[in-house]
Amino acid sequence: MQQPNVGHRVWTRRQALRTLAGALTVPPIIAALTACGSRTSSVNAGQAGPQPATGGDSTIALKSRAAGPFFCYVETLTADRPSVYGYLAPVGCQPSGAFGRGERIVFRFMVLDVSTGKYVTPDEAERVQVRLPFVGELAADYKQRGEGRVADAPWTWDYCWDVPLDYPLGTLDYGIVITLKGGASGDWKPPALVDPTRGIDTRPQIREQSA
Numbered sequence: 001m002q003q004p005n006v007g008h009r010v011w012t013r014r015q016a017l018r019t020l021a022g023a024l025t026v027p028p029i030i031a032a033l034t035a036c037g038s039r040t041s042s043v044n045a046g047q048a049g050p051q052p053a054t055g056g057d058s059t060i061a062l063k064s065r066a067a068g069p070f071f072c073y074v075e076t077l078t079a080d081r082p083s084v085y086g087y088l089a090p091v092g093c094q095p096s097g098a099f100g101r102g103e104r105i106v107f108r109f110m111v112l113d114v115s116t117g118k119y120v121t122p123d124e125a126e127r128v129q130v131r132l133p134f135v136g137e138l139a140a141d142y143k144q145r146g147e148g149r150v151a152d153a154p155w156t157w158d159y160c161w162d163v164p165l166d167y168p169l170g171t172l173d174y175g176i177v178i179t180l181k182g183g184a185s186g187d188w189k190p191p192a193l194v195d196p197t198r199g200i201d202t203r204p205q206i207r208e209q210s211a
Contacts, residue, residue, distance in 0.1 A: 069186040070178050071112045076204050079104035083162035100209040107159045111178055124180050130159045131175040172204040
């Protein structure tokens, strides 16, 4: 009877283990993808982190750049009421970055005067507006969240906009325009990650209305 080739069996087993280990190893290109679709690098403790890409604002330039006269915290939300076009979001009063033509967008925001460290209210503001491409500057209201139905709810600036049925699709590059009664004024735009070569744009998007 022919004896089994033990050496060949051991080599085959080792080869199989190496093959399995290679199959379970995540390729670097896949490991670099995060949930948002951007790429990052894995860094071990004690190693220098990845350096920022050259061009545009460097980290030092960004830190030294003035913040501007105003800072805003803005939410873009779905509405809990139908628009003038009859469209209603599946879930109302929820933060969203994608809106269909004909839907209502709620801009809810707070404005901070950097020079005083205080929030801007109608007592200080001559006007506060939302600037929309192809539309212009629209006067925001100052109201209590929940329309007074919730005790101690915060007061915020607010503007509801019904997206026209023929509004251009794509990025909604909005801004906030603040003018104080004393004459100080300034524009604020949300910080966004934009890279057309990679298809990245974190600004709100206008899409075609789904059937």
